[in-house]
Amino acid sequence: MRTVEEHLAEILAGVPVPEPLDLALLEAAGTVLAEPVTAPVPLPPFDNSAMDGYAVVAADIAGATDASPVELPVVGDIAAGDAGVEAITGGLAARIMTGAPLPAGADAVIPVEWTDGGVRAVRVFRAAPPGNYIRRAGEDVIAGEVVAAAGARLTAARLGMVAAVGRASVRVRPKPRVVVLSTGSELREPGSELAPGQIWDSNSFMLTAAVTEAGGVGYRQATVGDDPAEVLRTLEDVLARADAVVTSGGVSMGARDVVKEVLTGVGSVAFHKVRMRPGKPQGFGLLHGTPVFTLPGNPVSAYVSFQVFVRPALRAMQGLPPEALPTVSAVLTADLRSPAGIRHYQRGTLSETRGHPTVAPADRQGSHQLGALAGADALIVLPEDVEAVPAGAHVEVMRLPS
Incomplete structure (x- = not known):
């Protein structure tokens, strides 16, 4: 068997990074910038009012009070943009x-609330220092300042900033288009009736959502049965609209492991056993230049495999560091055991005790038990050389997307 690091290294060495392209701002939302964006002018570009009120000379109203207001002639109106x-x-x-x-x-703006609201003349009831309620030119951004760095994801706030400096389009790394496919003749669409021995497909929905969480664009393909010709035909069809393909099921050692059967020796796709639980059977390779990730069929195995292998690869395809999920050191609330020689990812729930992170293992850790995964917010990582960890020990915990 290979290690987690060995399998991930092979994946990262194989996934292509698409060339940057120019996109209009709203089309670029959520993508990763391929170049820095700078401000051609200061923001604001001119001194302006922070309030509705009256522009005055501060010295003229220095003595204004409620009992002794200062009255000034109003010479006109200034609206935004005029x-x-x-x-x-x-x-x-x-x-x-x-x-x-x-x-x-x-040199000052007096809020209308400090006045009588006069139109031809105004009475001011409070004094104000020079600069009162004035937004100075360049106090937000100076000309030439980088407002969004290369490698930054275009969140809503960053997109607004890019628009504020006058850019109508940006050069970005496109979101990877990922087709997700579940195989298995026992699978049925949610909402349909089940016959004996059948189950509703959950993996393709879960993994498509995980693609979105990782910054890609997920497309769920309808489930495919265990007919090898149909599986291969479907895979060939989806390649035309995919930057990557993720399958679940059919990669172990069974007589009906159809994905492994049809992809072995095709392109550079190869199958391996990885020293991890859940998720030991894994496959990866390029099919006509498109990365194909073949994940196990058990729901928890598929999900953990996605977070450990597919998520870093999708980040790399966006020009981002191929990082795993963020981790934290937490105190274990119960004893744990793990088989020797494998890396064990156990579901858990994070909380805080006296300001320090703690993690409680889930009661159910079977790779088929999706309910425990749905209630978890963390994966407890037990290294290959650890067989037992007592309550109170510190463990590495991967935070799951919230």
């Missing part, structure tokens, strides 16, 4: 809206 009044002099005021450019000569 220069309106370009300048004022001492002894005058201009009504100004939030975001409107500050007129030359003014």
Whole structure:
């Protein structure tokens, strides 16, 4: 058997990284930037008002109080996007809206709440220092500043920032298109009636959602039975619309392990036993240049295999570091045992005790027991050389996507 690291290294050496392309902003949402984005101008590009109110000279209202307000003539209105009044002099005021450019000569903005709201003349009831409620040019971003770095994922906030500096499109690494396929003649679509011996397919739904969590675009293919010709034909068909293919089922040592049967020796696809539980039977290779990940059929095995092998590969295809799930050291709340010589991924639930992470193992750890996985938020990682870990010991824990 090979180690987890050996199998992952082979995968990362084999997956291609698609060339960057230019996409319009909304099409680029969620992708990874292939180049830095810089600001061509400062933001804001001009001094502007942070409030609806009046642009004034601060010295004119230095003595304003409720008992002794200062009255100033209002020379005009300045709306956002409209220069309106370009300048004022001492002894005058201009009504100004939030975001409107500050007129030359003014050095403070008085909120309308501090006034009587006058149109031709305004009475001001509070003094204010110079700079009051003024957004200065460049106080957010200076010209030439990098506002989104290469390798950053375009989240909603970053996308807004890129739009704010005037970019209509960006150069990005595209999201990998991943087709997910479950095999097995016993599988039926959720919502259909079950005959004896049949089960509803869960893996393809789970893995398609996991692709999305990893930053890819998942496409679920309808389940395929155990007919070798049908499986091979389906795989050939989906390659036209896939940057990667993930299958589940049919990769072990059984007489009906159809994925292994039809892909052995095809392209560079090869099958191995990996020193891990769950998920010992694994396969990977390129089929007509497209990466194909063949995962076990038991639901927990398929999910753990995805997080350990497929997720890092999809990150690499997006130009990101091929990292596994984030980890934390936590105190174990119960004794655990593990077979010698394998890396064991056990489901658990993270919490905090007196400010320190703790992890409670799930009661059920069978590779077919999806209910325990659905209730878990972590995988407890027990190394190959560990056979027993007592409660109170520190263990490495992988945080599952929330």
